[in-house]
Amino acid sequence: MKKYALIIAFILRVSLGLYxxxxxxIDENIPYLITFGRNALTSWGDxxxxxxxxxxxxPSQTGPVYIRVYDPDTGGDLDEAKGEFNTVxxxxxxxxxxxxxxxxxxxxxxxxxxxxxxxxSSKSFGVDPKYDKKWYSFGPFNPSEGxxxxxxxxxVFKIVAQGISGDDGNIYKYFLSxxxxxxxxxxxxxxxxxxxxxxxxxxxxxxxxIYPYVDDRTISIQVSNFDWDNDGIIRxxxxxxxxxxxxxxxENNWVVREFPIVPEEKNSTIEIQFxxxxxxxxxxxxxxVIVRNQYGVSxxxxxxxxxxxxxxxxxxRMK
Amino acid sequence: MTRKGSSLWSHLKLLATEITTAxxxxxxxxxxxxxIIYYSRNNSIENSMRNITDTTNKLxxxxxxxxxxxxxNIKPFTxxxxxxSFCTPALTPDGGRIYFSSDMPGGIGGMDLYYCDRRNNEWDxxxxxxxxxxxxxxxxFPYACKYGKLYFASDGHKGFGGKDLFYTQEIxxxxxxxxxxxxxxxxxxxxxxxxxxxxFENGFFSTNRRKTDDIFSFSSAxxxxxxxxxxxxxxxxxxxxxxxxxLLDTVQVIYQWDFGExxxxxxxxxxxxxxxxxxxxxxxxIIDGLTGDTIAKKVEYKAELENIKQAYINSxxxxxxxxxxxxxxxxxxxxxxxVTDYLWNFGDGFKQGGPFISNTFKKKGEYMVKLGLLxxxxxxGVVHKTCVMKKVNIN
Numbered sequence: 001m002k003k004y005a006l007i008i009a010f011i012l013r014v015s016l017g018l019y020x021x022x023x024x025x026i027d028e029n030i031p032y033l034i035t036f037g038r039n040a041l042t043s044w045g046d047x048x049x050x051x052x053x054x055x056x057x058x059p060s061q062t063g064p065v066y067i068r069v070y071d072p073d074t075g076g077d078l079d080e081a082k083g084e085f086n087t088v089x090x091x092x093x094x095x096x097x098x099x100x101x102x103x104x105x106x107x108x109x110x111x112x113x114x115x116x117x118x119x120x121s122s123k124s125f126g127v128d129p130k131y132d133k134k135w136y137s138f139g140p141f142n143p144s145e146g147x148x149x150x151x152x153x154x155x156v157f158k159i160v161a162q163g164i165s166g167d168d169g170n171i172y173k174y175f176l177s178x179x180x181x182x183x184x185x186x187x188x189x190x191x192x193x194x195x196x197x198x199x200x201x202x203x204x205x206x207x208x209x210i211y212p213y214v215d216d217r218t219i220s221i222q223v224s225n226f227d228w229d230n231d232g233i234i235r236x237x238x239x240x241x242x243x244x245x246x247x248x249x250x251e252n253n254w255v256v257r258e259f260p261i262v263p264e265e266k267n268s269t270i271e272i273q274f275x276x277x278x279x280x281x282x283x284x285x286x287x288x289v290i291v292r293n294q295y296g297v298s299x300x301x302x303x304x305x306x307x308x309x310x311x312x313x314x315x316x317r318m319k
Numbered sequence: 320m321t322r323k324g325s326s327l328w329s330h331l332k333l334l335a336t337e338i339t340t341a342x343x344x345x346x347x348x349x350x351x352x353x354x355i356i357y358y359s360r361n362n363s364i365e366n367s368m369r370n371i372t373d374t375t376n377k378l379x380x381x382x383x384x385x386x387x388x389x390x391x392n393i394k395p396f397t398x399x400x401x402x403x404s405f406c407t408p409a410l411t412p413d414g415g416r417i418y419f420s421s422d423m424p425g426g427i428g429g430m431d432l433y434y435c436d437r438r439n440n441e442w443d444x445x446x447x448x449x450x451x452x453x454x455x456x457x458x459x460f461p462y463a464c465k466y467g468k469l470y471f472a473s474d475g476h477k478g479f480g481g482k483d484l485f486y487t488q489e490i491x492x493x494x495x496x497x498x499x500x501x502x503x504x505x506x507x508x509x510x511x512x513x514x515x516x517x518x519f520e521n522g523f524f525s526t527n528r529r530k531t532d533d534i535f536s537f538s539s540a541x542x543x544x545x546x547x548x549x550x551x552x553x554x555x556x557x558x559x560x561x562x563x564x565x566l567l568d569t570v571q572v573i574y575q576w577d578f579g580e581x582x583x584x585x586x587x588x589x590x591x592x593x594x595x596x597x598x599x600x601x602x603x604x605i606i607d608g609l610t611g612d613t614i615a616k617k618v619e620y621k622a623e624l625e626n627i628k629q630a631y632i633n634s635x636x637x638x639x640x641x642x643x644x645x646x647x648x649x650x651x652x653x654x655x656x657x658v659t660d661y662l663w664n665f666g667d668g669f670k671q672g673g674p675f676i677s678n679t680f681k682k683k684g685e686y687m688v689k690l691g692l693l694x695x696x697x698x699x700g701v702v703h704k705t706c707v708m709k710k711v712n713i714n
Contacts, residue, residue: 207610233609240563242605242614243572275609314561314603316620 021185023053023174024198025303029208032173032199034286037074037087037166043252044082045227045286049163051197052114054100054300055176057143058154058188064140065186067093067159068175072136075127080169080284085127087166092122093138094158095145105194105298117158120145124164137180154189169286171199194298200231200274200285208274211305212291214238216266219294223272224256225249226288232277238270242312246272249287264313269305335390338383340364342376346460346512348410348417354385357417359406362399378406380419397435397442398423404430411463412517417442418461418469428455432471451494452487460511464519466661466673472511473497480507484524488659495657495695504537519671542662542669544691544706551627556592559584559601559620571608576601577617596624626652632690632709639714643677648690650674656694656703664689680713687711 024030033053036046057065071078074087092115099117106112121138125131138159146155159174174191175183196210214221223246225234234246240262249255272289276282291299333339334347340360347358362379380396396419399405403423410417415437420430423445431453435442452458454475459482462470467489472482476497483505485497504510508528515522523536559576564587576584578591578601593599599622605614631649638644650658662669665678669691680686687708694703 237614242561242564243607243609312605312614314605314615314618315563316559316601316603316618317562318557318559318620318622 021176021189021191022183023055023176023191023193023303025191027309028210028303029201029206030198030210031201032071032078032171033161034080034169034171034197034199035089035161035163036080036169037089037163039165040082040087040163040167040169041252043227044080044169045199045288046163046169046197047226047254047288050114051161051193052195053159053161053174053191053193054104055157055159055174056149056152056154056190056192057146057157057176057186059143059148060188061143061154061178061186063178065143065189066137066139066141066177066180067157068135068137068177068180068183070135070173070175071131071133072123072170072172073125073128073131074166074168074170076129076132078133079171080286082167082169085166085168087168087170088124088126088164089170090122090124090160090162090164091138092160092162093120093141094118094160095120095141095147097147099158100147100149100152100156105300114160117147118145120157125170126166135175135183137177139180191303192300194290194300196289196301198287198289200276200282200287202281202283204232204276204278204281206276209271210289210301211269211271211303211309212299212301213269213306214261214265214267214299215293217293217295218261218266218299220258220260221270221294221299222256222258222292222296224254224290224292226254227252228255228287229282229285230277231282231285232275235273235275236270237273237312238265238310239268239313240265241270242314243273267307269302269307269310271305271310338381338390338393343378346407348408350410350414351412355382355414356385356390357382357396357408357410359408359419362395362401377401378404380405380408380417398445407460407512409461409463412465416463418463418471419445420457420459420461421445427453429475430457430459432458432461448494452497457482460513462512462514464515464671465517466671468659470513470515471497472509472513474509479505481509481527482511484510484513490657490659495659498659498696517671542691542693544662544669544689544704547689547691547706547708548629550631550707550709551629553596553626555595555624556590557622558588558590559603560588561603561605572614573606573608575604575606577604593622593624596626598623628652628654630690630692630705630707632688632707634688634709634711636710637712637714638680640680640683643679644711646676646678646688646690648674648676648692650692653692653705656692656705658692659695660691660693662691662693664691680711683713685710685712 035051036049038049074089075085094117096118143155146157148155176186176189178184178186226249228249230250234248235243247255247257342361342364344360345358347356349356359378359380361376363376379399381393383390383393405419405421408417408419416434418434421433422430426447427450432448433445435445456475458471458473460472468486470486472484474482478499484500487494487497506528510526512525519539521538523534525532525534574587576589601620602617604616607614630653633647633649648661661672661674663672663676665688666686688711689708691706696702
């Protein structure tokens with residue numbers, strides 16, 4: 001039975017890798033990423049106005065790749081206006097040996113050397129109808145321009161989205177493509193981040209989920225969430241947790257809750273699930289989530305969960 | 320010869336002249352009522368001159384009925400054959416089987432033990448007891464006890480010398496390895512012809528340890544069981560739970576337990592009673608109470624239920640004074656012991672019995688009925704013992 005579960009998980013992973021390569025991923029049920037201008041209030045749902053994502057290109061991909069951004073400008077009816085649109089957000093792509101290292105997880109935002117690596121491409125977007133609800137492609141990049149990391153299974157690139165000015169929220173998403181003009185997934189590619197800034201769906205019936213990966217050194221995790229606005233509940237699923245409730249943040253504050261990790265959860269993905277308030281609709285809710293291990297090191301959130309979506313495995317006993 | 324008092328015997332008297340010949344007569348066996356006798360004697364008794372050295376005059380088995388104080392209707396056993404010996408008959412207490420010894424062809428060697436079952440008032444074909452019991456040498460003098468034990472004499476099995484006394488028992492259709500009666504009975508001389516009372520307390524056997532064939536009596540030392548366990552009640556009711564769930568602060572998760580045959584229980588901890596021992600499959604489905612999604616689908620748990628390894632006494636718990644009560648010793652769950660003896664104690668010491676026994680209590684009160692079991696000797700010669708007890712109230 002376990003063997004079948006592994007096979008199913010593998011198939012799931014491969015199939016996700018084959019047919020989708022966006023961040024956020026469709027199965028996460030998160031509509032968009034969000035980065036506010038540097039003058040915004042953190043109470044609007046962004047604690048540092050900077051989002052760092054990494055993409056992994058498997059060795060099998062030898063042709064050029066493109067990092068595409070949907071709706072990179074801050075304007076139009078998709079983005080979150082605070083008065084007149086006045087925001088500029090910069091997107092920078094980094095490669096080279098320093099774009100990712102084992103200590104990267106300690107650098108979550110502007111407080112560290114978040115722009116490490118070799119700058120491959122950079123572009124700032126303000127209000128620009130040309131890019132409103134359109135895709136902008138960075139690249140082409142030779143995969144070897146990224147840093148090859150054996151344990152991550154390929155070449156890594158970093159993309160930093162940073163609010164340069166203004167106070168509006170730039171709402172966008174990424175796609176890792178082999179084409180500059182359309183979204184053609186890189187087979188076996190993936191995205192991950194150590195700090196997830198995202199926009200929740202407005203529809204109360206939608207449940208969003210993100211997937212941190214727990215390595216074999218982890219004995220406990222601290223789940224932190226920022227500016228959840230008490231919009232329902234946050235739960236954790238894994239092979240050993242069947243919807244454990246997590247403390248939730250209110251307006252403009254961080255809440256941290258620690259959970260033990262049991263042996264069977266090591267080297268597996270856990271799922272953090274966001275269920276919106278079913279009675280009171282909260283619109284345009286933005287949230288930031290970090291999961292750290294017992295050393296305070298952040299765990300990566302993969303948009304395509306490693307090993308597949310975790311399935312709770314009860315331990316039946318009789319007495 | 321009849322007993323006078325506890326230790327004296329009356330003078331010898333001939334059992335009956337009508338079944339006495341000038342040749343060899345006996346040994347004999349009687350049915351339960353004592354009105355039918357089977358005995359061995361020489362087939363030819365017509366010669367007026369007795370010739371006990373005539374080896375052609377073989378022994379045969381004969382029967383007679385006691386009618387109006389006289390043994391009449393003397394008949395030869397169906398399978399007697401003048402060319403071979405048929406002797407030392409022994410009826411089982413219920414009269415349904417007769418054991419005997421014979422050197423007829425088809426045996427293992429020498430004199431072998433056989434039996435015939437009685438069917439439709441006729442004796443079935445003789446059955447050889449097989450190589451576990453019979454040897455190349457001689458097995459004879461069977462004696463069938465009330466509770467299935469068969470005593471016999473053999474000079475083929477390992478013993479002290481000459482004929483020695485053994486017992487065996489048919490368990491689940493197979494004869495157990497003969498058990499050698501110890502030195503309290505057997506000697507280096509010939510020991511044979513054992514008979515014993517129904518409670519196995521007193522008996523007699525023949526021996527030539529004093530150079531002549533003599534009858535010896537013996538009394539069994541009472542068998543004691545130092546420890547008797549109360550019968551533990553089998554439990555088939557259990558609480559099922561998810562060990563992981565107990566540690567979790569989780570809400571709105573629906574646990575659905577499928578015990579088969581349409582029995583579905585809902586709850587994080589559920590109780591279920593199975594009908595009895597056996598292998599069961601329990602399937603757990605966990606449903607997210609918020610989203611309706613299935614968190615875990617039909618996760619199987621296999622439960623193997625066994626009865627407690629013990630003997631049981633099946634009986635009513637309450638009885639009445641002067642009314643017979645039935646008791647049954649159930650040993651199907653006593654593993655590791657091939658039960659050879661059932662000993663029952665109704666308050667007056669352990670006495671030999673069988674798996675089924677009746678007892679009549681003469682006084683009101685609370686009785687602790689005990690069942691002691693003896694097992695076949697193991698390879699080290701150790702007899703395994705176990706004992707259970709049950710409380711019975713007599714009103």
